[in-house]
Amino acid sequence: MTAKAESPKTADLPYFGAAAVRTAAPWTTAVAALERALLGAVDPEQDSPRLFSPAPGGEFLLMPASGAGYSGVKALTVAPGNPARGLEKIQGVYVLIDSDTLAPLAVMDGTELTSVRTPATTLLAVSRILAATPGGQPERPRVLVFGAGIQALNHVRAAHALLPEASFAVVGRRPERVRELIAALAEEGIDAREGRVEEVPHADVVLCTTTSTAPLFDGALVAPNAVIAAVGQHGLDAREVDATLVRRSDIVVEGRASALREAGDLIPARSAEEWKAIKPANLRELVQGGLARTPGRPCLYAGVGMAWEDLVIAALVYEGGTRK
The missing domain is CATH 3.40.50.720 (NAD(P)-binding Rossmann-like Domain)
Structure with missing residues (x-):
């Protein structure tokens, strides 16, 4: 009997901070990746709509997407009052998921991801x-x-x-x-x-x-x-x-x-x-x-x-x- 592969523990998930996101996705590389996706399987008309939900002093914003190899969800908070307090209006994380097992693969800075994409x-x-x-x-x-x-x-x-x-x-x-x-x-x-x-x-x-x-x-x-x-x-x-x-x-x-x-x-x-x-x-x-x-x-x-x-x-x- 073949042993079943273990899903990664949450504590073991790699985290990619803002600097890591920027380094891995320079502009020409990011643009080329988006173009390859559009020339391949990605159809913008099939994309999931973003989901909004109330949060204290603002709202939650969830953006799920699925693909053949990877899926994922960006979870953001939108706090309109934050800029007056010297804080970011939009903050959040991205969770990348294996499409086959639905196991989380990595977490990364969602705000920086938005700033790049x-x-x-x-x-x-x-x-x-x-x-x-x-x-x-x-x-x-x-x-x-x-x-x-x-x-x-x-x-x-x-x-x-x-x-x-x-x-x-x-x-x-x-x-x-x-x-x-x-x-x-x-x-x-x-x-x-x-x-x-x-x-x-x-x-x-x-x-x-x-x-x-x-x-x-x-x-x-x-x-x-x-x-x-x-x-x-x-x-x-x-x-x-x-x-x-x-x-x-x-x-x-x-x-x-x-x-x-x-x-x-x-x-x-x-x-x-x-x-x-x-x-x-x-x-x-x-x-x-x-x-x-x-x-x-x-x-x-x-x-x-x-x-x-x-x-x-x-x-x-x-x-x-x-x-x-």
Whole structure:
């Protein structure tokens, strides 16, 4: 009789902290892993919806995902009052699970995992949309970034890795935060400067990475053929871009079902019934070459964050840290 393999004890599970997550998932590696997943078995339309539950002073957020080899769940807490106390608004962990036995394999920093997978997914979308630009993509893209938090910082880092010839300008509500972000980038050898909303018409790429619930700029000002990524918010009551931009743009979404549930940037501009009829391209279709851009129109990528992305990066971190 063959002995049954023991499941790892909880105390024996490897833990990957923030530094380990960053080391195992550099930007180009993370983007390549997401693209391989989309070219393989991952279908964003089959992704599990995120689950919310009340918590003291905030809420719990659970994001489960399943795959052939690995499954997992990200467990986060959202505490809106924390920033005023000098604490992080969102905190949590990721539990990676063996799909065959459902045994836990590892635990890792869920906040850092989010900080990596979101920009990696955005830049996968932006780079592929740029590649489909009528007449070819700009040799030196001008990138305008809205936001001065960790997502803005990491989106510039990821954009620099994927678009090494790009120039960067950063727009934020608090000039001191913008200057701190620019200084942090300078220490890493990435040049950026303070930007202004008035630069929107001249940008080739606009990255919206804010917590704003109101549009950041007039969508009529966006240049023809420009690429805009609105990824800082999720929820039907939150938006970073206006209906004008949505209606004049080609649209790419992470997943159509997730966009209908949570993409506040899209739903006010058109009804759910209209979006079902339009059927905008999702990420899988984008990387498979299914986007035909309309000459003279901007292209808007609307991202809300999906559980399959966490699973792809968590597997990358685990394999990089345990299979050496």
